Amino acid sequence: MVLCIQIFCIIIGFFSIIMVLYRFKIKLLTYGEFSLWCIFLILLCILIVFPELINKIIILFGISRGVDLFFYFALMLIFYLIFKIYLKIEKIEQEITIIVKEIALEKKKK
Amino acid sequence: MNKIVIVIPAYNEEQTIGKVIQNLKKEDYNNIIVVDDNSSDKTYEIAKKEGVSLYRHIINRGLGGALNTGITAALNEGADIIVTFDADLQHDVNDIKKLLYYIEHEYDVAIGNRLTKGLNKGMHFIRRIGIRGLDFITYLLFGAYVCDSQSGLRMFNKEAAFKLDIRTNRMEVSSEIIKEIKRNKLKLKEVPIKAIYTDYSLSKGNTVWNGFGIVFKLLLRRIM
Numbered sequence: 001m002v003l004c005i006q007i008f009c010i011i012i013g014f015f016s017i018i019m020v021l022y023r024f025k026i027k028l029l030t031y032g033e034f035s036l037w038c039i040f041l042i043l044l045c046i047l048i049v050f051p052e053l054i055n056k057i058i059i060l061f062g063i064s065r066g067v068d069l070f071f072y073f074a075l076m077l078i079f080y081l082i083f084k085i086y087l088k089i090e091k092i093e094q095e096i097t098i099i100v101k102e103i104a105l106e107k108k109k110k
Numbered sequence: 111m112n113k114i115v116i117v118i119p120a121y122n123e124e125q126t127i128g129k130v131i132q133n134l135k136k137e138d139y140n141n142i143i144v145v146d147d148n149s150s151d152k153t154y155e156i157a158k159k160e161g162v163s164l165y166r167h168i169i170n171r172g173l174g175g176a177l178n179t180g181i182t183a184a185l186n187e188g189a190d191i192i193v194t195f196d197a198d199l200q201h202d203v204n205d206i207k208k209l210l211y212y213i214e215h216e217y218d219v220a221i222g223n224r225l226t227k228g229l230n231k232g233m234h235f236i237r238r239i240g241i242r243g244l245d246f247i248t249y250l251l252f253g254a255y256v257c258d259s260q261s262g263l264r265m266f267n268k269e270a271a272f273k274l275d276i277r278t279n280r281m282e283v284s285s286e287i288i289k290e291i292k293r294n295k296l297k298l299k300e301v302p303i304k305a306i307y308t309d310y311s312l313s314k315g316n317t318v319w320n321g322f323g324i325v326f327k328l329l330l331r332r333i334m
Binding site for chain 1: 145163164165166167168169171174175178179182183186277279330333
């Protein structure tokens with residue numbers, strides 16, 4: 001029996017996939033990022049419709065509780081996002097240096 | 111006659127920058143570029159009084175940023191040979207001739223090696239280990255082993271200088287330069303030089319914590 005909350009979550013999941021597709025189309029996401037998001041969202045929808053699958057998965061990972069698996073994944077996701085942000089900051093620092101260098105060279109020309 | 115341009119990256123070096131420039135001029139190195147990395151002291155004013163080619167960063171960018179500006183400026187000013195030279199009186203001006211010999215005899219790059227026995231009085235044992243450690247990390251990440259990868263005394267011919275693609279901002283630039291030498295297959299010679307350590311120059315060098323930061327930044331550079 002499918003609960004209302006599951007229907008609601010599936011609808012959210014469906015709209016999330018549409019959003020990800022739209023962002024991919026307007027080139028805000030790379031092909032790799034688009035694929036990862038789609039896989040993640042589809043898996044999420046499957047787990048929402050068949051929650052008993054979670055028990056089979058956690059046994060595979062040797063984890064006793066489903067909520068622990070959620071926290072492990074959440075932690076990995078957080079580390080990944082922090083790393084991406086750090087890389088972005090490094091890129092911005094490099095770009096600032098290019099600008100500062102150009103200004104120094106231009107000032108000297110004058 | 112090759113035009114030799116000395117590039118001095120400087121950040122808060124008011125105590126020594128004047129003397130460094132005077133020492134260079136005494137040995138007839140008159141083409142000097144100082145890159146003031148937005149010092150908060152009188153480094154800029156003192157360098158200006160000495161009559162050098164002066165460039166100033168509006169925001170502090172670090173050693174890598176200053177070297178990048180300095181090398182580009184030197185190429186713009188028509189340098190045939192570019193020397194990077196520290197602003198803290200650590201280097202002996204007479205060592206420049208030793209590097210020059212190799213650049214004039216078919217080498218593209220010459221780097222001063224401070225770790226030669228007998229030439230590194232005053233260099234603390236921890237610093238020596240740190241340099242060796244960074245040499246090893248540079249080798250692991252970029253496949254190039256140099257005895258003193260962190261040396262600030264370097265000489266490039268203009269062809270080599272053109273090929274360098276420096277992107278790191280801070281102290282990790284020294285290892286990145288080694289990477290660029292390897293990437294561009296430049297002919298490198300390591301030349302024994304004197305390291306003059308005073309309390310002042312020791313305070314300016316890398317600390318152990320810097321070392322960890324450098325390793326982390328180099329790992330990032332490897333990935334990016």
